Amino acid sequence: xxxxxxxxxxxxxxxxxxxxxxxxxxxxxxxxxxxxxxxxxxxxxxxxxxxxxxxxxxxxxxxxxxxxxxxxxxxxxxxxxxxxxxxxxxxxxxxxxxxxxxxxxxxxxxxx
Amino acid sequence: xxxxxxxxxxxxxxxxxxxxxxxxxxxxxxxxxxxxxxxxxxxxxxxxxxxxxxxxxxxxxxxxxxxxxxxxxxxxxxxxxxxxxxxxxxxxxxxxxxxxxxxxxxxxxxxxxx
Numbered sequence: 732x733x734x735x736x737x738x739x740x741x742x743x744x745x746x747x748x749x750x751x752x753x754x755x756x757x758x759x760x761x762x763x764x765x766x767x768x769x770x771x772x773x774x775x776x777x778x779x780x781x782x783x784x785x786x787x788x789x790x791x792x793x794x795x796x797x798x799x800x801x802x803x804x805x806x807x808x809x810x811x812x813x814x815x816x817x818x819x820x821x822x823x824x825x826x827x828x829x830x831x832x833x834x835x836x837x838x839x840x841x842x843x
Numbered sequence: 844x845x846x847x848x849x850x851x852x853x854x855x856x857x858x859x860x861x862x863x864x865x866x867x868x869x870x871x872x873x874x875x876x877x878x879x880x881x882x883x884x885x886x887x888x889x890x891x892x893x894x895x896x897x898x899x900x901x902x903x904x905x906x907x908x909x910x911x912x913x914x915x916x917x918x919x920x921x922x923x924x925x926x927x928x929x930x931x932x933x934x935x936x937x938x939x940x941x942x943x944x945x946x947x948x949x950x951x952x953x954x955x956x957x
Contacts, residue, residue: 737885764945773931773949774886821885823945831876832933832945834885 734758737822737835743843744809744816752807752838754822761826763805767791768819780805809840817842847932847948855954862919864951866932873935875908876945877917880929922955929953
């Protein structure tokens with residue numbers, strides 16, 4: 732089955748720790764994205780990548796880092812510099828230009 | 844920055860009625876898309892309308908686009924309880940470099956009363 736997979740579904744982090752969220756797709760899409768969703772805020776773009784070994788900051792990149800070493804994978808690291816990391820994180824992919832985005836099922840991150 | 848803004852924020856109707864949601868945006872776009880999200884899940888693409896199109900249909904969905912008013916509407920006809928979800932519009936602004944990501948509004952939460 733083609734699709735986009737995020738893991739884990741739930742993640743708990745202690746303050747001061749870095750955590751990495753996984754995102755894998757087998758749709759052969761060039762573009763991949765990370766969004767953050769807070770209640771009542773809609774989706775906000777964290778980072779996006781149009782091609783392997785290249786990525787761009789979105790609207791709220793501070794405190795996050797990404798890598799794109801393989802076309803299929805776009806992991807997101809939430810660093811200790813992110814002041815309020817508790818949120819629902821969504822990964823998506825799309826063909827390079829102007830087509831629909833496919834979303835994973837999300838990772839809910841909670842700082843404890 | 845938020846490009847699209849949906850209206851109303853919440854909508855509750857009886858099963859069988861039609862539901863209309865609106866989206867306004869700020870800058871010129873290449874296309875506008877509508878997505879659906881069930882609580883706690885990922886988003887699912889519903890329909891894409893290009894800037895040179897005025898209306899598009901897909902099953903019980905009808906989308907209109909008015910680029911002069913920078914607005915779009917999503918109509919769901921003959922609503923069902925399973926249509927209960929949040930609906931988002933998303934715009935793809937072309938800054939000349941290809942896919943720059945989609946910018947989403949805050950969504951309309953639709954509740955269909957059985």
